[in-house]
Amino acid sequence: MIPDNEDRDDNKVYFFFTEKALEAESNGHAIYARVGRLCVNDVGGQRILVNKFSTFLKARLVCSVPGMNGIDTYFDELEDIFLLHTRDHKNPVIFGLFNTTSNIFRGHAICVYHMSSIRAAFNGPYAHKEGPEYHWSLYEGRVPYPRPGSCASKVNGGRYGTTKDYPDDAIRFARSHPLMYQPIKPAHKKPILVKTDGRYNLKQIAVDRVEAEDGQYDVLFIGTDNGIVLKVITIYNQETESMEEVILEELQIFKDPVPIISMEISSKRQQLYIGSASAVAQVRFHQCDMYGSACADCCLARDPYCAWDGISCSRYYPTGTHAKRRFRRQDVRHGNAAQQCFGQQFVGDALDKTEERLAYGIENNSTLLECTPRSLQAKVIWFVQKGRDGRKEEVKTDDRVVKMDLGLLLLRVRKMDAGTYFCQTVEHGFVHTVRKITLEVVDEERVEEMFHKDYEEDGPHKMPCPVQSSIPHGAKPWYKEFLQLIGYSNFQRVEEYCEKVWCTDKKRKKLKMSPSKWKYANPQEKKLRPKAEHYRLPRHTLDS
Known part of the structure; x- marks a missing residue:
């Protein structure tokens, strides 16, 4: 129920739905999104529409992308509606989530509507079927009094106590002319967000309005059919009349990729509540500390909930002390x-810190040099430094060297690939070297000889890390033969690397080495770390 004024008798209820309809644009049945409207005090007519609604009207809800030659791409099937309530209870902002009914492509769009546009459509002309094919057209004849679809209220003259008192011609007109001629178009005449990548289907939407340092932003929480929630803001550029989409986070809510069927928000508690067919989850609106410990990372996140306070990335409050501001x-x-x-350059600022890692690749095998930026909007550029000349060259990609979301994938590693790789991100003119990886390439034949020899001598069930007491005096674990292939110039760190890769969990605990000391950890070790609640895109999210 959304009131038009202070007269309660004039209150109206709005329905948002999708229906098959016969429209003027085509002779066949089409699917359209609609807004329907009823008076709260509608009790039906006296002789016509007895015990049936007599004030029902409907209008088409348009969400389309303008195309060339005036041909728009329409998103006609309504998935979800969210009403963002403002201080003016008569004028909530309406967010609609749509998908396409096209057989050519699948896509989703979000459009924003103002109540003034909806009221204008219902106060405008009626649609009328005329002509031999009964196409919908503008009705230009006489409209009876009281206006069909209006409520029995003081605002409308107060002549009628209830709809039962309405003249028969007014009710008969309402029954034969339920459709309004003017469609309801979104703000800016276009969607605020369009998704056509096909990664998932968008099903639910909830919106929170946030005050930031540079204005007001609507944060969109979008639920998908595989248990993921996207946290997004859109920024309208008035000069270019374009919309920029910024994906702040991708939250994996449920362990299984089940559809999200409901979402509710509590701005007071700063919590989002998400429901599937079998579970309900609670998620915070913001987790500012995940954006890193540098001012630049916090600023590049562009999250209106978060700001750099001189020491860390923390919750932004519109009001505060002068010192904090x-x-x-x-x-x-x-x-x-x-x-x-x-x-x-305050405490905790890590602008100049670059994470360093060591990686090994076996000749003619594949290896992944892992590196993911904190921001989806960041562009990743790889550089490599070979030999001792100190010159860095940008890595050229081809069918053997591929840039992935997770890093740089080397297929069929060659000896010439050995060197130091630099993962660099560029975003809004800010350049940051995120990771430095030294790649050492091991000869394939020598590795095969070593493992073949070990298999013959000790059998297929040999433990990778035997109990210390069972090792004969002077003997060494089998994997240390691997070190002979690399050389002993960096013996200590390579031995640590191998211990980390091949030892069991029990053995690893006995070593009592802190995670920070395992500088060159096996990529699989990430699975053993405590799972964070969520990560910012494009990192692969973990189960909550």
Whole structure:
């Protein structure tokens, strides 16, 4: 129920739905999204529409992308509606989630509507079927009084106490002219978000309005059919009349990829509640500390909930002490880290810190040099330094060297691939070397000889890390033969690497080495770490 004014007798209920309809644009049945409207005090007519609604009207809800030659791409099937309530209870902002009914492609769109547009359509002309084929057209004849679809209220003259008192011609007209002629178009005449990548189907939407340093933003929480929730903001550029989409997070809510069937938000508690067919989950709106410990990372996140406070990335509050406001750095619209973070070298700032790792690749096998930026909007560029000349060259990709979301994939590793690789991100003019990886290539034949020899001598069921007491005096674990293939110039760190890769969990616990000391950990070790609640895209999310 959305009121039009202070007269309760004039209150109306709105219905959002999809229906098959025969429209003027085609002779066949089409699917359209609709807005229907009824008076709350509708009790039906006296002789016509007895005990049936007599004030029902409907209008088409349009969500389309303008195309060339005036041909739009329409999203006609309504998936979900969210009403964002404002201080003016008569004018909530309406968010509609749509998908296509086209057989050519699958896509989803989100459109925003204002109540003024909806009221204008219902106060406008009626549609009328006329002509030999009964096409819908503008009705230009006489409209009876009281206006069909209006409520029995003081605002409408107060002549009629209930709809039972309405004249028969007014009710008869309402029954034969339920459709309004003017469609309801979204703000900016286009969607605020369009998804056609086909990764998942969008099913649910919830919206929270946030006050940031540079204005007001609507944070969209979008539920999918595989248990994922997207946290998104859209930024409208008035000069270019374009919309920028910023995906802040991708949350894997449920362990199994089940459809999300309901979402509710609590702005007061800063919580999102998500339901599937078998479970309900609670998720915080924000987790600012996951954006890193640097001012630049916090600023590039462009999350309106978060700001750099001089020490860490923390919750942004529109009001605060003068001291706190002086150190806050936030730029949601532009994400200009270079400008916002100039001179912000406080405790916890990691601008100049680059993570270093060591990786081994066996000749003619494949290996992945892992590196994922914190921001989906960041562009990743790989550089490599070979030999001692110190020159860095950009890595050229081909059918053997492939850039992946998780890093750089080398297929059929060659000896010439050995070197130091630099993973560099570029976003809004800010350049940051995220990771430095030294790749050493091991000869394939020598590895095969070693493992073949070991298999023959000790059998197929040999333990990778035998109990210490069972090792004869002077003997060494079998995997240490691997070190002979590499050389002993970096013996200590290679031995640590091998211990980490091949030892069992029990053995690893006995070593009592802290995770930070395992600088060159096996990529599989990530599965053994405590699972975080969620990660920012494009990192692969873990189960909550």
